[in-house]
Amino acid sequence: MAAYLIRRLMVSVLILLGVSFITFFLLYALPADPVRQIAGRSATAQTVENIRQQLGLDQPLLVQYWRYLTGLVQGDLGRSYLQRTEVGTLIAARLPASLLLMAGAIGCELVLGLTMGVIAALRRGTATDQTLMIASFVGVSAPQFVVGLLLLYVFAVQLGWFPIGGYGTWAHLVLPSVTLGIMGSGWYSRMMRSSMVDVLRADYIRTARAKGLARRRVILRHALPNAILPVIAMIGIDIGIFMGGIVVVESVFGWPGIGQLAWQAIQRVDIPIIMGVTLVSACAIVIGNLLADLVTPLIDPRIKLR
Amino acid sequence: MSDTSGTQPVRALLPVTGPRPKGVWARLMRRKLALFGLGLIVAVVAGAILAPWLTPYDPNEQRFEGLTLTGAPLPPNADFLLGTDLLGRDLLTRILYGARTSLIIGVVANGIALVIGTVIGVTAGYFRGFYGAVLMRFTDLMMAFPALLLAICLAAIFQPSLWIVAMVIAIVNWVQTARVLYTETTSLAEREFIAAEKTLGAGHARILIRHILPHLVPTIIVWGTLGISTTVLLEATLSFLGIGVQPPTPSWGNIIFENQTYFQAAPWLVFFPGAAILILALSFNLLGDALRDVLDPTQRGRD
Numbered sequence: 001m002a003a004y005l006i007r008r009l010m011v012s013v014l015i016l017l018g019v020s021f022i023t024f025f026l027l028y029a030l031p032a033d034p035v036r037q038i039a040g041r042s043a044t045a046q047t048v049e050n051i052r053q054q055l056g057l058d059q060p061l062l063v064q065y066w067r068y069l070t071g072l073v074q075g076d077l078g079r080s081y082l083q084r085t086e087v088g089t090l091i092a093a094r095l096p097a098s099l100l101l102m103a104g105a106i107g108c109e110l111v112l113g114l115t116m117g118v119i120a121a122l123r124r125g126t127a128t129d130q131t132l133m134i135a136s137f138v139g140v141s142a143p144q145f146v147v148g149l150l151l152l153y154v155f156a157v158q159l160g161w162f163p164i165g166g167y168g169t170w171a172h173l174v175l176p177s178v179t180l181g182i183m184g185s186g187w188y189s190r191m192m193r194s195s196m197v198d199v200l201r202a203d204y205i206r207t208a209r210a211k212g213l214a215r216r217r218v219i220l221r222h223a224l225p226n227a228i229l230p231v232i233a234m235i236g237i238d239i240g241i242f243m244g245g246i247v248v249v250e251s252v253f254g255w256p257g258i259g260q261l262a263w264q265a266i267q268r269v270d271i272p273i274i275m276g277v278t279l280v281s282a283c284a285i286v287i288g289n290l291l292a293d294l295v296t297p298l299i300d301p302r303i304k305l306r
Numbered sequence: 307m308s309d310t311s312g313t314q315p316v317r318a319l320l321p322v323t324g325p326r327p328k329g330v331w332a333r334l335m336r337r338k339l340a341l342f343g344l345g346l347i348v349a350v351v352a353g354a355i356l357a358p359w360l361t362p363y364d365p366n367e368q369r370f371e372g373l374t375l376t377g378a379p380l381p382p383n384a385d386f387l388l389g390t391d392l393l394g395r396d397l398l399t400r401i402l403y404g405a406r407t408s409l410i411i412g413v414v415a416n417g418i419a420l421v422i423g424t425v426i427g428v429t430a431g432y433f434r435g436f437y438g439a440v441l442m443r444f445t446d447l448m449m450a451f452p453a454l455l456l457a458i459c460l461a462a463i464f465q466p467s468l469w470i471v472a473m474v475i476a477i478v479n480w481v482q483t484a485r486v487l488y489t490e491t492t493s494l495a496e497r498e499f500i501a502a503e504k505t506l507g508a509g510h511a512r513i514l515i516r517h518i519l520p521h522l523v524p525t526i527i528v529w530g531t532l533g534i535s536t537t538v539l540l541e542a543t544l545s546f547l548g549i550g551v552q553p554p555t556p557s558w559g560n561i562i563f564e565n566q567t568y569f570q571a572a573p574w575l576v577f578f579p580g581a582a583i584l585i586l587a588l589s590f591n592l593l594g595d596a597l598r599d600v601l602d603p604t605q606r607g608r609d
Contacts, residue, residue, distance in 0.1 A: 016450070018444075019450055022447075026460070137588055137595070141584055142584050143543060143583045149569055153576070243454075247458070248547070263547070278455055285449070285450050289450075
């Protein structure tokens with residue numbers, strides 16, 4: 001186990017190194033010149049050159065990358081070109097909002113997805129089952145920005161139940177969480193259904209029924225806990241999916257998280273911020289996948305980590 | 307189909323239980339949801355191809371009577387069935403022409419992604435060793451990328467056009483296919499018939515193309531179908547953010563992008579293109595899911 005963990009962590013570091021390398025070179029291939037952005041339109045050639053030197057952008061790319069890496073291992077993500085603030089500080093200020101949003105989305109996925117899945121499995125083959133599974137397909141196929149705009153229109157503009165956008169109270173959290181979580185709810189309900197169907201077929205369920213336990217007890221005590229575990233293991237994978245979704249959801253709802261930070265930075269060619277957010281996202285994805293893999297053998301002891 | 311004659315005697319030896327298994331097509335046709343999905347796909351394709359005959363308007367024509375006297379877009383009415391947009395263009399016409407964009411990107415981007423994924427996954431799974439390890443570590447690396455962020459960066463680097471957007475989506479989307487095909491190929495490559503082929507002196511190219519690839523066709527079809535759905539959604543998202551297909555070329559995503567500031571007053575400008583995206587993505591998901599059930603023997607009888 002320890003050996004496995006160490007190897008996985010080492011591979012993770014290599015993966016993150018690769019991500020940083022590729023992102024770095026992609027961003028510096030951008031046709032837009034960040035120095036021009038900083039200096040403004042009326043800047044003289046001399047000013048532009050000065051800024052370029054100041055930022056070290058006149059150095060060869062590999063030298064720049066090496067500098068970035070040495071900063072990185074000391075926990076320094078560099079400074080924003082435009083705001084002159086440490087990227088680390090900027091991200092740290094925005095991260096809690098994004099994490100809150102993701103937690104809300106996971107809650108939505110679990111509540112909606114698991115409930116739908118369990119009901120569908122128990123009513124297998126009926127119209128209820130069919131309807132729920134079509135609903136799950138709709139959830140998986142719905143573009144997040146459309147869901148977000150529609151929810152805003154119906155529940156904020158027309159009904160006035162929730163605020164139109166922004167951040168602060170619990171009411172602000174509801175619509176963005178549902179928007180971010182609706183796709184996952186679709187996947188969870190499908191996984192939960194098939195997991196539950198498998199468990200309900202198992203011998204120990206037949207035994208439990210045969211020894212006279214009530215249906216309710218069999219389902220809640222014997223079937224549900226076993227069926228739910230493999231689905232829970234997927235939460236780690238979700239983090240990776242969220243990292244893309246938050247850019248869209250945060251921009252629709254004006255949610256002040258790292259997705260919006262990245263989106264603004266991309267529009268302003270603020271490369272250090274884009275680098276920073278990409279790396280933080282990649283970290284989250286790697287950790288999420290690792291967690292998912294570590295949880296699996298706890299749930300199913302037949303699976304051994306190699 | 308020359309394989310069928312070889313398996314026929316074996317089948318005759320097996321005890322007959324129930325009706326003879328029907329063809330893939332027949333089994334697919336029995337599934338209502340798959341038929342529904344297929345019907346929707348046919349409708350969207352027909353709408354895209356027949357667009358010039360289905361609507362009297364031009365997608366980029368800004369009509370004077372398409373706006374109110376104060377310059378606001380018109381809600382759905384008899385002349386403009388789905389209403390008009392901020393510039394007085396007929397929304398239905400733009401959605402019909404936008405279907406072309408979605409379908410072209412869906413097919414092209416997904417096609418490129420499938421080719422990349424298949425080549426990487428299959429060769430890595432067949433050759434293993436150093437070459438396979440390098441390719442699969444690269445695949446892992448791509449999986450750690452936040453796909454949407456990567457696509458946004460790429461789209462910002464290249465000036466987005468229809469084909470660039472297709473390339474960007476392909477670069478982001480081949481990873482899943484590669485992983486699935488890698489796993490299948492590694493187990494296939496260890497089967498006896500591959501060893502037999504090698505003993506008979508078949509070259510790698512022959513084994514890969516004549517013996518491995520045909521076994522992977524069902525998986526490729528399933529992932530290819532489901533992938534179109536992902537691709538359509540990604541294109542819509544990029545266009546919605548303003549870095550996908552650029553106006554005036556209509557795309558369902560950029561219709562919403564152009565009109566979103568006005569959506570509280572004119573919700574149809576978000577609703578109809580949004581519904582179009584949902585319908586197309588849904589139909590490919592339904593079809594792909596049914597294909598998986600029909601083509602994958604381990605899934606048989608689960609529903």
